[in-house]
Amino acid sequence: MILPAFSKTYEGRTVLDFPGMEVQPGNIYAVIGANGSGKSTFAKILAGSLKADHRIKPMEGIGYMPQKNYAFRMSLKKNLLLNGSDEKRADELIEALQLSSLAQKRADRLSGGETARMALARLMMKRYELVLLDEPTAAMDMETTLLSEELIVGYVRETGCALILVTHSLQQARRIADAVWYFHKGQLLEHGAKETVLDRPERAETRQFLNFYGI
Amino acid sequence: MQSAVAKAIELILSGNAELMNILSVTAKMSLQSSVIALLLGLPIGIWLGSCRFPGRNVLLIANRTLMGMPPVVCGLVFYMLFSGVGPFRHMKLLFSVEIMVMAQIVLITPIVVGNMETYVSGVAPAVRETARGLGLGGFKTFLLLCNECVYPIISAYLLAFARSIAEVGAVSMVGGAIAWKTNVMTTAIMQHTNRGNFTLGVALGIILLTVSLLVNIVISVLQRRLSR
Numbered sequence: 001m002i003l004p005a006f007s008k009t010y011e012g013r014t015v016l017d018f019p020g021m022e023v024q025p026g027n028i029y030a031v032i033g034a035n036g037s038g039k040s041t042f043a044k045i046l047a048g049s050l051k052a053d054h055r056i057k058p059m060e061g062i063g064y065m066p067q068k069n070y071a072f073r074m075s076l077k078k079n080l081l082l083n084g085s086d087e088k089r090a091d092e093l094i095e096a097l098q099l100s101s102l103a104q105k106r107a108d109r110l111s112g113g114e115t116a117r118m119a120l121a122r123l124m125m126k127r128y129e130l131v132l133l134d135e136p137t138a139a140m141d142m143e144t145t146l147l148s149e150e151l152i153v154g155y156v157r158e159t160g161c162a163l164i165l166v167t168h169s170l171q172q173a174r175r176i177a178d179a180v181w182y183f184h185k186g187q188l189l190e191h192g193a194k195e196t197v198l199d200r201p202e203r204a205e206t207r208q209f210l211n212f213y214g215i
Numbered sequence: 216m217q218s219a220v221a222k223a224i225e226l227i228l229s230g231n232a233e234l235m236n237i238l239s240v241t242a243k244m245s246l247q248s249s250v251i252a253l254l255l256g257l258p259i260g261i262w263l264g265s266c267r268f269p270g271r272n273v274l275l276i277a278n279r280t281l282m283g284m285p286p287v288v289c290g291l292v293f294y295m296l297f298s299g300v301g302p303f304r305h306m307k308l309l310f311s312v313e314i315m316v317m318a319q320i321v322l323i324t325p326i327v328v329g330n331m332e333t334y335v336s337g338v339a340p341a342v343r344e345t346a347r348g349l350g351l352g353g354f355k356t357f358l359l360l361c362n363e364c365v366y367p368i369i370s371a372y373l374l375a376f377a378r379s380i381a382e383v384g385a386v387s388m389v390g391g392a393i394a395w396k397t398n399v400m401t402t403a404i405m406q407h408t409n410r411g412n413f414t415l416g417v418a419l420g421i422i423l424l425t426v427s428l429l430v431n432i433v434i435s436v437l438q439r440r441l442s443r
Contacts, residue, residue: 063349066348
């Protein structure tokens with residue numbers, strides 16, 4: 001799957017200049033970078049939530065979980081069934097994310113971590129060619145983060161989709177990603193297999209970022 | 216004062232014919248105007264709240280201006296349009312319940328639009344982003360947005376109804392407060408007070424306050440549910 005090149009400018013300042021990339025089915029790409037490096041803007045534009053400077057062809061078959069998850073005013077399970085009618089699948093996802101006791105609870109009354117798990121399960125009700133997750137585990141504790149990561153990996157293996165994971169956690173990138181893309185000041189500065197980017201980065205900026213974050 | 220209240224309560228309980236007629240005309244006017252205002256204001260409010268387009272701000276300012284329009288100005292405009300020298304004189308609507316409903320619609324539709332716009336502009340971006348992220352279609356997204364707005368819709372309707380039932384300026388000008396025909400609670404209170412007949416005025420005042428109290432209780436319950 002080819003991701004198109006695009007850019008985004010705010011008030012004359014280019015905040016993102018993405019050169020376009022190819023992603024392989026069944027792979028997880030971790031997008032890392034400091035705050036304001038353009039990671040979320042990149043995900044929003046690909047998902048169609050934000051317009052790029054120049055119109056890009058809308059991509060079909062994309063699933064996107066934004067950073068701020070919205071829980072619709074209905075039960076947790078009904079939120080999942082908005083995205084597919086397979087009740088068995090919904091029950092499996094609810095159980096996998098340890099949400100069974102909350103299945104009938106109003107989703108807009110869940111905590112931040114519970115809402116994030118619900119949103120992840122809701123997205124996974126359907127198959128997509130490309131899945132974009134913008135910091136899906138930011139509101140979760142370690143236990144549910146690991147559970148969610150297990151589910152994400154399982155989903156990618158099962159559906160064969162390509163998955164782009166925007167994350168602040170380098171440990172998470174190391175745990176589940178196949179490749180890492182490093183964004184710096186709106187530029188895709190370095191990309192490659194996770195071992196290469198995280199352990200033997202070529203660019204000084206990448207090394208500085210990794211040193212700062214303790215890798 | 217105490218004897219006026221006691222007599223008023225007695226009048227309400229007796230089912231006085233004039234009182235019942237006033238209540239019936241008031242209910243007819245307020246229910247018709249508030250339902251039509253809701254039907255008109257709801258889609259406009261959702262549209263203004265969820266879409267961004269050139270000229271939107273102009274429409275919002277125009278709506279806010281209409282929200283604050285003095286009822287007598289609205290009454291004056293309708294009077295001029297439908298009176299013997301107005302362009303719509305042939306319709307012979309002046310001093311009828313129909314024209315009172317029309318004037319009320321002009322007064323209360325902006326309230327529905329304003330309330331819905333404020334709420335929808337708060338939730339629409341997140342609803343749209345989530346729905347798009349899941350790959351849901353436009354119609355399903357619209358239904359989800361409406362579902363998110365159930366309490367604000369009821370709240371906007373009740374506010375519109377309360378404004379309609381308590382309004383006096385426009386309805387007295389275009390309705391003429393004709394007994395047994397266009398006299399509503401507010402105009403009847405004015406009329407009977409001017410005549411020194413406080414009993415009916417106080418009885419209507421009690422009913423009006425009770426309705427207002429009930430509407431506000433329902434709105435506050437809805438707001439509490441909304442904030443939970």
